Amino acid sequence: MFSAGLLIAGACHTLLPTCQTIVQQSGGHIGLYSEPGKGTTFKIYFPRVDQALDVAAGAIPTERSPRGTETLLVVEDDPSVRRLAREVLEAQGYKVLSAPNGQDALRVARQHKGAPIRLAVTDVIMPVMGGRAMAESLKTTYPDLRILFTSGYTDDAIARHGVLEAGVEFLPKPYTPRILAWKVRQLLDLPRGRDAPGQTTMPVGGQKAATVWQAGTVGPGEDNHFNRGGQT
Numbered sequence: 001m002f003s004a005g006l007l008i009a010g011a012c013h014t015l016l017p018t019c020q021t022i023v024q025q026s027g028g029h030i031g032l033y034s035e036p037g038k039g040t041t042f043k044i045y046f047p048r049v050d051q052a053l054d055v056a057a058g059a060i061p062t063e064r065s066p067r068g069t070e071t072l073l074v075v076e077d078d079p080s081v082r083r084l085a086r087e088v089l090e091a092q093g094y095k096v097l098s099a100p101n102g103q104d105a106l107r108v109a110r111q112h113k114g115a116p117i118r119l120a121v122t123d124v125i126m127p128v129m130g131g132r133a134m135a136e137s138l139k140t141t142y143p144d145l146r147i148l149f150t151s152g153y154t155d156d157a158i159a160r161h162g163v164l165e166a167g168v169e170f171l172p173k174p175y176t177p178r179i180l181a182w183k184v185r186q187l188l189d190l191p192r193g194r195d196a197p198g199q200t201t202m203p204v205g206g207q208k209a210a211t212v213w214q215a216g217t218v219g220p221g222e223d224n225h226f227n228r229g230g231q232t
């Protein structure tokens with residue numbers, strides 16, 4: 001039920017593994033009860049907290065998100081996430097192309113006649129063609145293209161797609177619009193062969209590592225609502 005890429009009604013079902021990732025990160029679990037003709041009930045359980053919560057008011061961000069004019073490509077199979085990412089980046093001045101999967105992204109890139117595509121923000125696990133295969137194909141046309149992978153799946157799920165390898169840029173979901181704007185700008189400005197601020201090396205299986213963006217180190221006035229896991 002919670003397996004990544006489970007096919008339901010012909011569509012790639014991603015919401016359940018996404019929810020499971022978020023709940024498990026908080027030490028909880030999900031209970032499921034289903035009965036034919038009556039429906040399905042999900043119950044989410046979190047650890048009990050006995051002590052009083054000390055919630056400090058967060059600082060109100062004052063710095064504007066960084067802007068740019070480069071041409072970007074957003075590849076995401078979830079329409080709402082794709083639309084949000086496109087609107088956020090267009091609001092920052094970028095020209096944004098978009099596609100619902102890797103295959104369509106290659107077609108969009110081939111038909112594009114304007115300025116070269118500088119960066120692709122792509123989901124990892126998508127129907128038809130995933131983000132990694134698409135990125136490898138795009139690199140043949142745009143050798144200097146930057147790739148920012150995103151996913152809400154667990155490390156084990158995305159590791160099977162070769163994303164958590166050394167030198168790969170990865171932004172876990174969910175992310176805020178402000179986080180996305182900062183990451184895109186930082187990656188565009190990153191000199192080749194050097195790490196950008198806000199990155200850390202995450203070991204995978206003791207052998208390989210990916211560049212994983214962390215919260216709290218992205219720029220002045222940034223909010224800190226960037227959490228591991230989320231939408232895919």
